[in-house]
Every structure is written in C-alpha cells, then in structure tokens.
Amino acid sequence: MAESDKMWALVFNGPGQRSWEQRPKPRVQAPTDAVVKITKTTICGTDLHILKGDVPAVQKGRILGHEGVGVIDSVGEAVGKFKKGDRVLISCITSDGRCGYCRRAMYSHCEGGGWVLGHLIDGTQAEYVRIPFADTSLYAIPKGADEEALVMLSDILPTGYECGVLNGEIQPGDSVAIVGAGPIGLATLLTAQFFSPSELIVVDLDDHRLEVAAKFGATQRINSGKEDAVAKILALTGNRGVDVAIEAVGVPQTFDLCQRMISPGGRIANIGVHGKSVELRLQDLWIKNITLRTRLVDTESTPLLLKTVTAGKVKPGMLISHRFKMNEMMKAYDTFGNAQKEQAMKVIISAD
Ligand SMILES: NC(=O)c1ccc[n+]([C@@H]2O[C@H](COP(=O)([O-])OP(=O)(O)OC[C@H]3O[C@@H](n4cnc5c(N)ncnc54)[C@H](O)[C@@H]3O)[C@@H](O)[C@H]2O)c1
Ligand SMILES: [Zn+2]
Secondary structure, eight states, X not given: OOGGGEEEEEEEOSTTOEEEEEEEOOOOOSTTOEEEEEEEEOOOHHHHHHHHTOOTTSOTTEEOOOOEEEXXXXXXXXXXXXXXXXXXXXXXXXXXXXXXXXXTTOGGGOSSOBSOBTTTBOOSSBSEEEESSHHHHEEEOOTTOOHHHHHTTTTHHHIIIIIIIITTTOOTTOEEEEEOOSHHXXXXXXXXXXXXXXXXXXXXXXXXXXXXXXXXXXXXXXXXXXXXXXXXXXXXXXXXXXXXXXXXXOSHHHHHHHHHSEEEEEEEEEOSOOSSOOOOOHHHHTTTTOEEEEXXXXXXXXXXXXXXXXXXXXXXXXXXXXXXXXXXXXXXXXXXXXXXXHTOSEEEEEOO
C-alpha cells in the first residue's frame, strides 16, 4: 500500500480499548458517496458510552466519531451539490433524503442511514471519512464562518434545540428547567433563548458546570446534590412548577426530578439516552394535562441553526474548553474522559 493510501484514525478495539493507528484511506464506494478530509472533529459523550461497551452494535475495528467539518476530497458520480475542495459540515445523521422517514423530516430513522457514522460505519475521528448520501448528509459552510463553532452543529446544537427546545414547546415567558449541564444541556440553554423564556433554571451536580451555565444565560442554578431541587423550583414558581422540564442526563433520578417539577399543562422533553427503565408517576401526572416527548435528533434544524450561528445570534464556540492537534487524539480522549477533573466541555481536534 502506498503511503498516501493510509491515514491515521481512532479505532475502537473492544470495551475499554482504543488506539490511534494507521488504516486504509476510505474511497468512494457508491455513486452518492463523498470522501471528506477532516479539518476539525470532536468527541461526544456517546463515544465514551461506546468505549464502555454500552453500544454493542459497534464492532471491534470501528473508527469512532460522528461530528466534524472538512474539505471534500472526492465525490461519486451521482453527487451534485459538492465538488473537490468544497468546505462542508458533517451531520451526525446520514439521510438518503427519499425514504418514508426522510419525507417526514425524521432523518434519524432514515432507512438508508440514520445514525451510522462512528456506529455502524467508520466515523470522523480520522484524517478522512466516507460520507454516504453526501448531497443530503453534508452542508456547505458559508464563507468566513467560524469552523470551530460549526463543529457544535454536527450533533449537540440540533440535539438541544430539537429534542429539548422544540419538543418542550418553549413559549415566550415560560419557566424552563434544564436538568443536566453537559454539552447537550448547555446547547439546550443557548437555543432556548430564541424563545425568550422568563426563567431558565439549570440543575446539575457539578458546581463548575453550573457556573458555566450562569455565563450562558441560566437565571437560576441548583446543585441537586446539595439542595432539594424540586422544593427550590416550587418555591421559585409560586408552587406551580415549571412550564417546561428538559431531561439532559439519562438516568432515572433526573427523569424523576422532571416529573416532580412540572406544572399543570407543562411539557417534559426527554433528551437523555436511558439504559434503565424509569418509574412513571402516572398517579400524579394523569390529572395535570402534561405532555411527555422523546426524540432521537433528526438534524432537520441544521440549516436554521447554521444561519443563527453565522449571524452570531448563538455562539456555540463558547462550549469549547480544550484544543488538540489530530496526532494528540489519545490525549484528547484522556481529557474528555475526565471531564469533571479537567473541567472539560467540548474538545476540538484540528488537522493543522
Ligand atoms: N436524544 C438524542 O438524540 C441525544 C443526542 C445526543 C446525546 N444524547 C444524550 O444526552 C445526554 C446528555 O449528554 P451530554 O453529552 O451533555 O452528557 P454529559 O455526561 O456531559 O452531561 C451530563 C450532565 O449531567 C450531570 N448529572 C449526572 N447525574 C446527575 C444527577 N443525578 N442530577 C443532576 N445532574 C446530573 C453531570 O454532572 C453532567 O454535567 C446523554 O444521555 C446523551 O447520551 C441524546
Ligand atoms: Zn431516508
């Protein structure tokens, strides 16, 4: 194999095992594919779940990563929107654009794609990545855009906005509580402000993350490890509870908090990936006219979010806490894997 046919990549070698190794450079396999040279990528909490062995569909030898921006290196003959040299944003969701789910903008469940990158096919934590259905899975990067900030658009910003803000139907003047101040909870906090809620209460166990939330627009912060979050929220809302409760952690305790803090007519939006069943307090909720919603991110809001980020209306670059070079990928994982100690939020890994 010629030197130029190889690339460096972060490879999952089974639970607890990852390595930075040389792999064959991907090539166009289908006419609708593009190969993208990665310029910036990042690591998601989901990658850590995979490394723990929580996502058994990921096979040994898989290159991880589902977020990033880059430059088109080659395209298949059916790709019409992009050519070599174009700068593109990679969506964490791949969509064929024509199945029944895609026709309803539910790209997360696309029959030809969905969440496949760094899951069922090789992902973005590498020098190059193959993107199926390039025309409907990539976005052109506007000239002069802040590409680091755009990396937050591959997954976390659409997730916070679609699964949290839109599913919570936040209206002007609403009181909103976001449980979990990780990258997803904070992306929810940033995009919730499109709708001018009156209260944005953020709940977490980590004081540093709560401080960051205050800088991002939280009106109240509650450390639920130190104080009774439900009692405090009832006190803040005239005993009514919040209009919208957003779960951004994925454990039974935080889902329970959301059920106990919701007001009559309220909306609970669950974002967290849950590994265990939760107790539904239907005996309390049946009378409250509430709505409970779940969603896997579709990334249908990416064009809208791209405009708001380019216009500076929302600044997801604020979520970046650390920067690394591509050949420091293992170090980037060590840092992100110790988020609390390292005070890490999103890490950016750059090719240059
Ligand atoms: N629905 C989707 O499409 C989708 C997409 C991406 C991520 N997710 C999920 O969203 C969730 C959040 O992602 P993230 O990357 O921000 O995760 P994260 O682990 O970085 O953040 C979770 C936060 O919750 C806090 N926390 C943990 N236990 C808590 C408790 N008992 N009470 C209060 N706070 C607690 C932690 O301190 C941390 O700040 C995860 O479950 C992730 O898998 C869902
Ligand atoms: Zn589809």
